[in-house]
Amino acid sequence: MKEYKIDLSMYEGKVREVVSEAIQRHAFKLGYGWLSGGKSLKSFGTILFFGYDGCITHGSTKLGNWASGKNTEISAADFLALTPEDVQDKPKAPKEPEFKPFDRVLVRDANDRKWHIDFFEGYYNTGTLYKNTCLSSPYRYCIPYEGNEHLLGTTEAPK
Numbered sequence: 090m091k092e093y094k095i096d097l098s099m100y101e102g103k104v105r106e107v108v109s110e111a112i113q114r115h116a117f118k119l120g121y122g123w124l125s126g127g128k129s130l131k132s133f134g135t136i137l138f139f140g141y142d143g144c145i146t147h148g149s150t151k152l153g154n155w156a157s158g159k160n161t162e163i164s165a166a167d168f169l170a171l172t173p174e175d176v177q178d179k180p181k182a183p184k185e186p187e188f189k190p191f192d193r194v195l196v197r198d199a200n201d202r203k204w205h206i207d208f209f210e211g212y213y214n215t216g217t218l219y220k221n222t223c224l225s226s227p228y229r230y231c232i233p234y235e236g237n238e239h240l241l242g243t244t245e246a247p248k
Contacts, residue, residue, distance in 0.1 A: 090120065090143050091176045092160035095168055098135040105135070108165050112137065113145070115169050119176050121145050126218050139176075142200060144218065186233055188221075195237055196221065196228035204232075204240045 095112060097105050110130055116139060117128040124144040133147035138160060140146070188194060188209040195204040198219070207223035209231065221231035232240075232247050240247060 090139070090141055092141050093137075093139040093168060093176075094160045094162045095137045095139075095165055096135060096162065097137070097165065100165075106132070109133070109137075112165055112168055115171070116145055119171060119173050121176075122218055124218075188231065188233075193234035194221075194223065194231050195234055195240055196223055196231050198229045200230075200246070201244055203242055203244055204237075206234060206241060 097109060097112075100108050109132075113130050116137075121139050121143050122128050122145065123131065124140070124146040131147075136147060138146050140160075190208075190210055192209040194207055194209045196207050197204050207225050207228070210222045210224055213220050213222045213227050218229050219227040221228045223231070234241075237247055239245075
């Protein structure tokens, strides 16, 4: 997904609250969700970041490795005019593989994390980004081990 940064510091009080809520609701419709999981409205400071991996976070302009550095500063009004097609920076990913309990899988929570091996347990559908439950923990990303053995212990993207 495309990365955006919205600075709401020009708004104050109730106006900032209303604009923030409208932006969050629209972001959820576009496919973004909170980095911490879920899609509930939150109060925060003045800056919102929308990441390449569909995560929303807030805070200062220095977020370390979270954003790729390709975020576009955009006004609240322009963000509210975006469509789901506008925020996609690449073609839709192929359908995710279906797993059965005890399938061997590679898992990780973020693109900059190493792939680890685990056994698939089930799907976790509570509105969070961590939807693949394995024996050790829920994970955001889950791919078959077979055919991807070379990715174990790396941060490389699957082909």
